[in-house]
Amino acid sequence: MKTIYMDVTGFLAFPGITGIQRVVGEVASRLIAAQKNQEYQVVLLRHNRDFHFSICDNDRFFSYYRHTRENKNDCVTARFITIDGLDENAFWLDVDGVWVSMIPRHLLYPQLAKRNVQIGVYVHDVIAITHPYYVAADSHMRFPPFLGSVFDYANIIFTNTEFTQQQIQNLARELHCTRDIQYVLAVPGGDFTEVKTAAHGGTQILPQVQQIVDQGNILMMVSTLEIRKNHQVLLDAFDQGLAQMGYQLVFVGKKGWKVDALLERIEAHPENGKHLFHLTGLDDDNLHYLYQNASFILFSSYIEGFGLATVEAMQYGIPTILSDVPVMHEVGGEYCDYFSPDDPQQLIDILSHYQKHPEEYQKKREQLAQYRCPTWNACVRSIIETVMNFRRAPEDSHTVEQIVYLAARSDGLLQTLEYVERFMPFLRKVLLFCPAGMAQEMKQLYHGRLALTCVTDDELLQGRALPEDHAYRNYFLRCLAMQRPELEEEFIMSDDDYRPLQRVELSFFIREGRYQAFYFYDLDQWENVVWTPTSYDKGMKRTNQFLKAHGYPNLQYAAHMPQIIRKSWFLEMLQEHPGLETQGLCEWATYFNYSIAKHPEAFDVRPYVTLAWPELATSWRQMVVPNAYWFENFYPWQYEKNRYFAGMKPEYSDDTYLENMSKKLIFRRLAQESLEIQQRWREFENRYSVLYKLFPSFVFCYGYETTPGYVNLPRFLELDPKGIYDLAAFIVRRTDSGMWEMSDEEIWLGCRWAGNSQTMTAFNLNRTGKVIFKVLTPAQAGKMTLELLFSLDGQNWNLNGQIPVGIREKGC
Incomplete structure (x- = not known):
C-alpha cells in the first residue's frame, strides 16, 4: 500500500x-x-x-x-x-x-x-x-x-x-x-463542500449582509484585497456610472498588501456602508447567501493562476464579468463577459447593455444553467490516478556511479564532497588519486555516503618519475589513472574545487543516449587572452598543435566543471598515439576532441555552465558566456570581505541553496555588464573608423634596419570604468631582404596607465604575429594616459608610445 x-x-x-x-x-x-x-x-x-x-x-x-x-x-x-x-x-x-x-x-x-x-x-x-x-x-x-x-x-x-x-x-x-x-x-472544482444556510438551520445571517440582499442589484467581487486583484477599476466604474445605475458594489475579502490607498478611498467614500461595502471574515453561510442573491460577479485581476471565485459564481448561475486576460478566458470560456482591466467604461457598457436588455440578462442566466463546473472529485481523482500510476522514467542503459579526483589536499575535497553528496544523487562512489598522506587523512575524516577508494601516487606511478611542470605532471597522472582497474568504464571526472550549485541528475551528462561535452573556448583563440603565459597556457598551445596536426577539432573543454568520460575511448586515444602521456597536454581537450572526431554520433557539444570561470569578469575575455550556471569553480578568496560572495559561507550549510541563487544573480549581472562594455567598444570603433578611415589598432615593427617601435597608434580611446578590453596588436618583422612579414618570434608587448607600475603584457604565444592587449580600466572616470611598452627578451622593457584615454562615467 x-x-x-x-x-x-x-x-x-x-x-x-x-x-x-x-x-x-x-x-x-x-x-x-x-x-x-x-x-x-x-x-x-x-x-x-x-x-x-x-x-x-x-x-x-x-x-x-x-x-x-x-x-x-x-x-x-x-x-x-x-x-x-x-x-x-x-x-x-x-x-x-x-x-x-x-x-x-x-x-x-x-x-x-x-x-x-x-x-x-x-x-x-x-x-x-x-x-x-x-x-x-x-x-x-x-x-x-x-x-x-x-x-x-x-x-x-x-x-x-x-x-x-x-x-x-x-x-x-x-x-x-x-x-x-x-x-x-488538476482543475479545481466549483462544487465546494456544502454548508447549510440560515434558512436551513445554519449560522445567523449578519445584519449588514441582510441589508445588502434586501437592497438588491448586487455587484460582488470575492477576493483578498491586493494590488493585482485591481479593485480600483471597479471602484472607478462605480463612481463613473454604476452607482447612478442603481448598483451596489460589494468587496468580500480580507486586506492584503499594497492597498492602503484603496481602503482609505473606500472608508472615505460617501456611499460606504450604504451602497459600497467591504466585508471581511464572512463564514460560508453568509458568503453563500450573498452569492445566491448577487446580480453579477466581477473579477478584475491583472493576472491569476485560476480564480476560484469565477467557477464558484458560474456554479451558482450568476452572470460573471471577468478581466480580459488569457487565464480568465480559459476558466470562463463562452459563459462570461470580458472587459479590459484598465478601462472602467468597458465594464459600465457591459452592465448598461444588460440593464437596457433584460432579456439578454435572462439568456445569460439560462446559458449558465447549462454550465457544468469542474468538480473536486474529478480534480482529486486525477491526483490519485497520477500518484498511483506514477512510474519513474526508465533509466538510461548507462550506469554511472563513480566520480574521480586527482587531488593533493583533503580540506578542499572534503568540502566539495558535501556538495556532491547533496546535489548529485546518482553518484555512489568516489575514486581518489592522491599522495599517501592524503589517502590516510581521507579515510579517517570522510564519513559521507559515497564509497571511498584511494589510489596513492606511489601505486599509480609504480616507480616512474613524476614531471615537475604542472601541466606535464597533471596529464601524466590522468593518463596513468585511465589504466587502473578501479576506474569504471563510465565515470564523472572532476577537480576538488568544482562544486554543483543545484541538483544534477545523470541526464545532465547523458541525454537521449548521447554524451554531453561542454566547451568554453576555441584553442586557436586562447593565445589572445593570456598575459604572461603560465604552464596551463603553454599546455593549451601544445594541445592545439597536437589536435590540428592530426585533424581533430580543437575546442577547449577544460570548462572547470565535472564532465563524463568513457574510459575505453581515452585508452583508445593513448593507444593510437603512443607516448602521448608525456606531452603535457590538456586531458579534457584531448579526450573530447579525439572522441568527438572518432564517435561523432555519441556526443552533443554544448557551451559550458560554470560560474567563476573566469574567476573575475576582468580575468580574460570570454568567448562563450554561460546562459546558465550549474557548477561553481570555487575560489576561497571570493568569500572574503569586499569580494563577490562576501558574507556567504564557503562550506555547505542550510543556506547554501539560497546563496547559490545569489551567486548566479551576481555573475549574470557581471556578464551583462561585460557585454555592455563590449558593445560600447564596438560603437567607439565604428565612430573612430568613420572619423579616421581606420580602426583603432596597434602595429609593432622591428627587424632589419628598423628601430623597434609602434606605428599607427590610435589618436585617442574612449573606455568604460572597471572594464576589460581586448585591443588587437600586430607584430611585424622586416627581413634582411626588406620584406615585411608577421613575426614568429617571442616578442613581448605591454601597456600601463601613466603613474602605475603594473604592466599589462601581451605575448606572441602561438607565434602568429597577432596578440591582444588586455587593458583593465580603473574605477574612476576622467582623462588618463595609456603608455605602451615592448620587450625583445621579456625582461627589459622600453617605453615607446602614449595614447590619451577618456574613461567615461558609468552608464554614459
Whole structure:
C-alpha cells in the first residue's frame, strides 16, 4: 500500500478558509474519503521543527472540514514522525502555500529524494516570478528558491490551468531544467463542500449582509484585497456610472498588501456602508447567501493562476464579468463577459447593455444553467490516478556511479564532497588519486555516503618519475589513472574545487543516449587572452598543435566543471598515439576532441555552465558566456570581505541553496555588464573608423634596419570604468631582404596607465604575429594616459608610445 504524505501546516495555521486553504481542505478531505476504496493511505502532517512532524487524525480533519468548522487544530495528535521515519517509496504531496513554510523546500525535498520518496507539488501560479510587483515581499523573496527546488526534485507538477502549466514549463526551459518532470492538469472544482444556510438551520445571517440582499442589484467581487486583484477599476466604474445605475458594489475579502490607498478611498467614500461595502471574515453561510442573491460577479485581476471565485459564481448561475486576460478566458470560456482591466467604461457598457436588455440578462442566466463546473472529485481523482500510476522514467542503459579526483589536499575535497553528496544523487562512489598522506587523512575524516577508494601516487606511478611542470605532471597522472582497474568504464571526472550549485541528475551528462561535452573556448583563440603565459597556457598551445596536426577539432573543454568520460575511448586515444602521456597536454581537450572526431554520433557539444570561470569578469575575455550556471569553480578568496560572495559561507550549510541563487544573480549581472562594455567598444570603433578611415589598432615593427617601435597608434580611446578590453596588436618583422612579414618570434608587448607600475603584457604565444592587449580600466572616470611598452627578451622593457584615454562615467 502506498503512503501519501500531505503537509497541511499552512491550512491549520491560517485563521480562515479561503483561496489556497479551500483547495487544501477539498483535496485532503476527498483523499481521506476515497482512501477506503484505493490502495493508499493518507497521512496528514503538521510541521513542528526541523524535520519533525505531528500526525493529524484523518477522521477529525474530515469532520472539521465537512461538518463542524470549529477548531482546526483539534485534529493534531500526540503522534509524530521524523523524516527518517517516512516510508520509502512513499509519495509526498504539497498543495499548500509551502513556499512560506518554516521548513524551506530546498532543505526538505533533498531529504525526501534521498529516501526515494516521490514528490508531487501543486503549483497554483508563478505570479511571484512573472509579476513580482504584485506580491508581498515575503513571497517575492521565498517563491523563486521554492520553484527552483521544485524543478530540482519534484517528480510531478500539478497545475490548475493550462496557462499556468505553460508558464511553468517556459520557466523550466529558461532555467535549463533537464529533469523528466510529469505535468498534470488538476482543475479545481466549483462544487465546494456544502454548508447549510440560515434558512436551513445554519449560522445567523449578519445584519449588514441582510441589508445588502434586501437592497438588491448586487455587484460582488470575492477576493483578498491586493494590488493585482485591481479593485480600483471597479471602484472607478462605480463612481463613473454604476452607482447612478442603481448598483451596489460589494468587496468580500480580507486586506492584503499594497492597498492602503484603496481602503482609505473606500472608508472615505460617501456611499460606504450604504451602497459600497467591504466585508471581511464572512463564514460560508453568509458568503453563500450573498452569492445566491448577487446580480453579477466581477473579477478584475491583472493576472491569476485560476480564480476560484469565477467557477464558484458560474456554479451558482450568476452572470460573471471577468478581466480580459488569457487565464480568465480559459476558466470562463463562452459563459462570461470580458472587459479590459484598465478601462472602467468597458465594464459600465457591459452592465448598461444588460440593464437596457433584460432579456439578454435572462439568456445569460439560462446559458449558465447549462454550465457544468469542474468538480473536486474529478480534480482529486486525477491526483490519485497520477500518484498511483506514477512510474519513474526508465533509466538510461548507462550506469554511472563513480566520480574521480586527482587531488593533493583533503580540506578542499572534503568540502566539495558535501556538495556532491547533496546535489548529485546518482553518484555512489568516489575514486581518489592522491599522495599517501592524503589517502590516510581521507579515510579517517570522510564519513559521507559515497564509497571511498584511494589510489596513492606511489601505486599509480609504480616507480616512474613524476614531471615537475604542472601541466606535464597533471596529464601524466590522468593518463596513468585511465589504466587502473578501479576506474569504471563510465565515470564523472572532476577537480576538488568544482562544486554543483543545484541538483544534477545523470541526464545532465547523458541525454537521449548521447554524451554531453561542454566547451568554453576555441584553442586557436586562447593565445589572445593570456598575459604572461603560465604552464596551463603553454599546455593549451601544445594541445592545439597536437589536435590540428592530426585533424581533430580543437575546442577547449577544460570548462572547470565535472564532465563524463568513457574510459575505453581515452585508452583508445593513448593507444593510437603512443607516448602521448608525456606531452603535457590538456586531458579534457584531448579526450573530447579525439572522441568527438572518432564517435561523432555519441556526443552533443554544448557551451559550458560554470560560474567563476573566469574567476573575475576582468580575468580574460570570454568567448562563450554561460546562459546558465550549474557548477561553481570555487575560489576561497571570493568569500572574503569586499569580494563577490562576501558574507556567504564557503562550506555547505542550510543556506547554501539560497546563496547559490545569489551567486548566479551576481555573475549574470557581471556578464551583462561585460557585454555592455563590449558593445560600447564596438560603437567607439565604428565612430573612430568613420572619423579616421581606420580602426583603432596597434602595429609593432622591428627587424632589419628598423628601430623597434609602434606605428599607427590610435589618436585617442574612449573606455568604460572597471572594464576589460581586448585591443588587437600586430607584430611585424622586416627581413634582411626588406620584406615585411608577421613575426614568429617571442616578442613581448605591454601597456600601463601613466603613474602605475603594473604592466599589462601581451605575448606572441602561438607565434602568429597577432596578440591582444588586455587593458583593465580603473574605477574612476576622467582623462588618463595609456603608455605602451615592448620587450625583445621579456625582461627589459622600453617605453615607446602614449595614447590619451577618456574613461567615461558609468552608464554614459
